[in-house]
Amino acid sequence: MKAVEANFDGLVGPTHNYSGLSYGNIASAKNSAKASNPKQAAKQGLAKMKTLADLGLVQGIIAPQERPDLITLRRLGFSGSEQHIIQQAAKHSPKLLSSCYSASSMWTANAATVSPSADTSDKRVHFTPANLVNQFHRSIEHVTTGKLLKAMFPNEQHFHHHDALPTVNHFGDEGAANHTRFCREYGDTGVEFFVHGRHAFDNRFTQPQKYPARQTFEACEAIARLHQLDEANLVIAQQNPAVIDQGVFHNDVIAVGNRNTLFCHEQAYVDQANVYAQLKQKMGDDFRIIEVPTSSVSIDSAISSYLFNSQLLSLPNGETVLVLPQECEENSQVKRYVEQLVSSQQGIDKVMIFDLKQSMANGGGPACLRLRVVLNEQELQAVNPDVLMTDHKFTILNQWVDKHYRDRLVEADLADPHLLVESRTALDELTQILNLGSIYNFQQ
Template identity: 45%
Template sequence: MPTREVNYDGIVGPTHHYGGLAPGNLASQRHAHQTSNPRDAALEGLAKMKRVHDLGIPQAVLPPHDRPAIHILRSLGFLGDDAAVLAKARREDPTLLAATASASPMWAANAATISPSADTADRRIHITPANLLHAFHRSLEPDTTATLLRKLLPDESHFAHHPPLPPHARYADEGAANHMRLAPAHDQPGLELFVFGRACDDPIERQPRRHPARQSQQASQAIARRHQLAPNRALLLRQNPDAIDAGAFHNDVVAVSHENVLLHHERAFAETALVSERIRDAYRDLTGNAPVRIEILQDELPLAAAVDSYLFNSQLLTRPDGSIVLLAPIECHEGNRVRACIDRIIADAANPIAAVQYANVRQSMHNGGGPACLRLRIVMTEAEYAAAHPHVMFTASLYEQLTTWVEHHYRDHLTADDLADPALLRESRDALDALTRLLHLGNIYPFQQ
């Protein structure tokens, strides 16, 4: 295997529900408290993984976290056996129960920031799990994420694992959803783009007015330092506060990069013209060439329509023949203006995007997560791939096994009241116990100890 980008997708967990827990995430707010379908959600995610695998692109899976997080409820004073804890939480603080039952680890783009070995001073892949301070339900993830990533990428001669940044607003970090990379090819040194929404000393006029900015400039700077990136290999960019107010709570809602291609909305970044020059100049200084920049103008696709469709939360993927395919949400096909933008991109010979495919991940989309939200990209050499845990690598056989596993363990509907059902906790843990055996992960969850 040559140096390739491996997509690690989060498996949707058995407690997938619509809690409306994410301020600034318009889809999450719009679908709050509706009935979810965890089985369909997980099967949609697996089908999307199979689509990527069938394109000839390495694909892997990330297991869900243990939910509901009973230990968090107990730490907050809910006592008794599991059934009593769940019942008390539902009665006294249903929002807290929804948060501790969230299946949000499915959005692996928020799991961590990854720098490939081609970029780092010590020639190792550097990994920083996101601390996800913005929302309580997501702040429960970092410890488990760090444990999983160390299990899946265990060889310290290839993988440098860092702890999450300190749990303080100054270092609020949302992971790869605010991180992009441009490079002539995966095995060549690249320019890493760190996109932040706020700085600690921001004047009021630089801040969003409606929704909070999640990623801090200080967090992005710290990750670039700890990942041992030379100054010419890291560029910090400010997200446009208008984009955040329009519902782009992460940069990957308005921009996506892949190899030497940057696809973004006109209003993705603050001071777009200056940012474009900075990216072009930094990339040219590093590689000798200009990147391929595809900008979608506001007049062609208004920011609100871009956010609703999640066009920029598509995946850009290089097939074995070298052509690039856009894997977009099915919602993009259903919107005439969005589909027209995609058709224009595909027809333009000046960029290497040659085809589009559409993925149905509606259950995830209803909570604000498109195809790109579900995956964490890791550029790996042949030796690094060989050192990774092999049993999470996607195959046709694993797809069949995971499909059977979901159909056996997952419910086909879930409401807020169901979150207090002790049977759901048992079902979820039975599912995770079976999954760890299927993926040869050992006892990675506390309840298995």
């Protein structure tokens, strides 16, 4: 059955700010305490979604999380009125308040791992929300993520929704940021490629020394079991701990794949030759690997430009396009390499550049912003149609952003109780626009 790869991008929430919460994410730390522009951030994301939809791709929207997360603050001992909770948290634990205000759910590559029906034994699309236990501000997302996914993909005949893995470091799971699927046609049985940073139960393997390895081998195995994947179509690789220690906190900062192509840096994996051999053995001799040498693009340049935190897309006209952030144009080393890549005819036909500076300043590029979901024709018909991008939806959402979002936000503003009211008012209206039902706690 014919299938397509749909991209569901995270809509940037109204509390988008730079609090530097993500240890190991260099951009996040570097821009900590700077003023953000939530309105511009949301519009940059919407512009990317609309451009890709106009190319004939299926493009969807994932709503933000409710922020601030007052339930978490109450669980941690703050009490009284909502205004009092915010004021006390701002006074006594401002970083905790920042965490509960974080708009990090915009990076939906971390929302879940998704396996298409062509790969699963029950022939349903499987979703497992990522527990994101390595970072507190993200570990509070997975329950609402599960609710959102069920509202977007509501038909149990076609979609199988799992709970997140146990919320302990042994099963640390970062979602699709460490997962890629290879295939020839999207409707064919694919090879699912999981990447981890460490083994939780086996200390014989090398681990990074400076920054945490967020994804575990055990989490990869557990998701493969939950999704009913055949071991014959599964490859699990370890990320190079040396590059994690340089700031490559997810696989999608050092590699991107689509269909029968892997585009990665030469330092991406432990025993990289063996990883290539496994993929070629399972995908066939026509599997294409585009390996970028350090002599062409250093690890520092790869991180600062987010060359690999890109989208590798198959357009309806047959072209393969690489979607890059504007920072790739601004890095002379990366720009030179990309120009050579396209002219060398290795399988990437053209490049598209997007201004995503608001997201990039917090360490998230084009790949971070999207969750890929392969859907056959029946499954696509079963998706909540109101979460799919159209001309009308683009107009309505831009008007919604103009109405509700601030154009400047600093960490000190999080103590303002009015921001809570503004955020809830915006999200309440958004659930109606996207026909999500009452998914937020304040709506119960």
